[in-house]
Amino acid sequence: MRLTRFILVHPSHAGNVGAAARSLKVMGFHDLVLVSPRWPDVLEHDEAVAMASGATDVLARARTVPTLAEALEGITWVCATAMTPRDFGPRTEAPRAHFATVCAEPPDIAFVFGGERFGLSNDDVYRCHVCLSIPTAPGYGSLNLAQAVQLIAYEWRLALGGFEVQPRTAPASPADARAVQGLLDHWAEVLVAIGYLDPGAPKKLMPRLNQALNRAQVTAEEVHILRGIARAITASRETD
Amino acid sequence: MRLTRFILVHPSHAGNVGAAARSLKVMGFHDLVLVSPRWPDVLEHDEAVAMASGATDVLARARTVPTLAEALEGITWVCATAMTPRDFGPRTEAPRAHFATVCAEPPDIAFVFGGERFGLSNDDVYRCHVCLSIPTAPGYGSLNLAQAVQLIAYEWRLALGGFEVQPRTAPASPADARAVQGLLDHWAEVLVAIGYLDPGAPKKLMPRLNQALNRAQVTAEEVHILRGIARAITASRETD
Known part of the structure; x- marks a missing residue:
C-alpha cells in the first residue's frame, strides 16, 4: 500500500x-x-x-x-x-x-x-x-x-482505479419490438374509435408514435400501463 | 451556445x-x-x-x-x-x-x-x-x-473540451549528453584530487553519477553550477 x-x-x-x-x-x-x-x-x-x-x-x-x-x-x-x-x-x-x-x-x-x-x-x-x-x-x-x-x-x-458506482435498482429492460407493435395496434384501434385516427388517411401518425416509443426504449411494464389506458378509454365509452 | x-x-x-x-x-x-x-x-x-x-x-x-x-x-x-x-x-x-x-x-x-x-x-x-x-x-x-x-x-x-493549463516558465531544456560528459570528466579530476576517486580502482562511481544525472535530465544551467562547484573545490585547495 x-x-x-x-x-x-x-x-x-x-x-x-x-x-x-x-x-x-x-x-x-x-x-x-x-x-x-x-x-x-x-x-x-x-x-x-x-x-x-x-x-x-x-x-x-x-x-x-x-x-x-x-x-x-x-x-x-x-x-x-x-x-x-x-x-x-x-x-x-x-x-x-x-x-x-x-x-x-x-x-x-x-x-x-x-x-x-x-x-x-x-x-x-x-x-x-x-x-x-x-x-x-x-x-x-x-x-x-x-x-x-x-x-x-x-x-x-x-x-488508482476508482470506486464502483452501485445502482440501487436493476436496469430496466426494454420491451421487445413485438410487444411495442402490439401496443401500437391496440392504440390504433382506440384512436380510430375516438375519431383521432382516420383509417382511410392515416398519414404518419402510427409511425411517429412508433419512433417516440423506440427512442424511449419503453419497458414491458410501461407497455402494460399504456395498454391499460387504451382499455380504460374503450371501457369508459362503453359505459357512457 | x-x-x-x-x-x-x-x-x-x-x-x-x-x-x-x-x-x-x-x-x-x-x-x-x-x-x-x-x-x-x-x-x-x-x-x-x-x-x-x-x-x-x-x-x-x-x-x-x-x-x-x-x-x-x-x-x-x-x-x-x-x-x-x-x-x-x-x-x-x-x-x-x-x-x-x-x-x-x-x-x-x-x-x-x-x-x-x-x-x-x-x-x-x-x-x-x-x-x-x-x-x-x-x-x-x-x-x-x-x-x-x-x-x-x-x-x-x-x-466540453476543458481549459488550457498555462505554465508560466518555459520548460527547462536538458543539457546535451556531451555537456554531461564534460561535467563528469571535470568532477572525476576533482574527485581524484580530493582522494575520493581512486584512478587505479575507480569501481562504478562515475557511471553511477552519470545515471543520476541522466535521470535528473540536468539543464545546461545546472551543468554550469556543478562545474562551478568543481572549480571552487580546486581553487579552495590551491589557496590553502
Whole structure:
C-alpha cells in the first residue's frame, strides 16, 4: 500500500481544514498533515469539526508539524498544487494528464496545498516534483482550498482505479419490438374509435408514435400501463 | 451556445450556496437557480457572499423559483446528482462515463442537487434523465454540497473540451549528453584530487553519477553550477 498524503501549508480557516478532511475521506484517503497552521489548535475548532461532518476521525489522526520538510517523511513524489514560480521550478501539468503518467507504478505521493491567503511560497514549490494546475476559466481561476483538495483527491482516486458506482435498482429492460407493435395496434384501434385516427388517411401518425416509443426504449411494464389506458378509454365509452 | 445550469433544491446553508457559485464560475459556468431555499433571501446572506469570493456576480444573477419544474425551462437533459430511487428511476452512471456519451452533441443540460439535509425527493428524481453518482469510498460517500457542485462542474467542463493549463516558465531544456560528459570528466579530476576517486580502482562511481544525472535530465544551467562547484573545490585547495 503506497502512501497518499494531503498537506495543507499555513491554512487559515478552520472550516476549510474540516472540509478538506471530509473531501479526502470521501475518496478513501486518511492522511492529513498541517504545516504551521494559523491557529495551532485548528484541528479542534468547532468549525473544523462541523465541516468535517463524518470525517472527524481524519481530523483526530491529522498531524501538525512546523515545516514542509517534516511533513514529507516517507514521500517520494511531491505535487504542489500551485502555479510554478516565475523564475524556474517543476513543470506544470493538469492533474489528469500527470496522474496518467505516474499511476502505472504509484509512488508514495503527497499533494501540497498553500494557505488561503498567500498560496505556496516559492521555497516550498522548489521542494516539489511537479506543479499541478487545475484547469480553470481564464480570468477567474480561484478555487476554494477545500474544493481544490476535493478535485485532486477525486482525480487521484480515479487514477488508482476508482470506486464502483452501485445502482440501487436493476436496469430496466426494454420491451421487445413485438410487444411495442402490439401496443401500437391496440392504440390504433382506440384512436380510430375516438375519431383521432382516420383509417382511410392515416398519414404518419402510427409511425411517429412508433419512433417516440423506440427512442424511449419503453419497458414491458410501461407497455402494460399504456395498454391499460387504451382499455380504460374503450371501457369508459362503453359505459357512457 | 448550449445551456449549462446548476440547480440547488432546498439548500439550507448560505455558505454552501456561495461556495457553489464560486465552484461553477471557476469552471466557466454562470447559471445558478435555487428552488425553494430554506432562507428566501439566502443569496444576500453575508456567508453566501463571503464564500462566493470573486463569484458574487453569479450570486447576483442567480434566480430563486418555487418548484423544480420552473427551474427546468429550456433544459433538455436533466441530471440528478443523487441515488436513484429504490423502486425505479433513471439509470445511475458515474459523471465521467455519462458525459462521454452526451458531450458529442451537448444538450441544454441541468445538474440538480438536493439539499444538505434530505437530498432530492423521489418525485424530483423522476423528472430527470439520469442519476449521476460520484464514485466514493464504500461506507463514506457523503460529499459536501459545494464539493459535489465543484466535481460535476469540473467534469462537465473537461467533457466540453476543458481549459488550457498555462505554465508560466518555459520548460527547462536538458543539457546535451556531451555537456554531461564534460561535467563528469571535470568532477572525476576533482574527485581524484580530493582522494575520493581512486584512478587505479575507480569501481562504478562515475557511471553511477552519470545515471543520476541522466535521470535528473540536468539543464545546461545546472551543468554550469556543478562545474562551478568543481572549480571552487580546486581553487579552495590551491589557496590553502
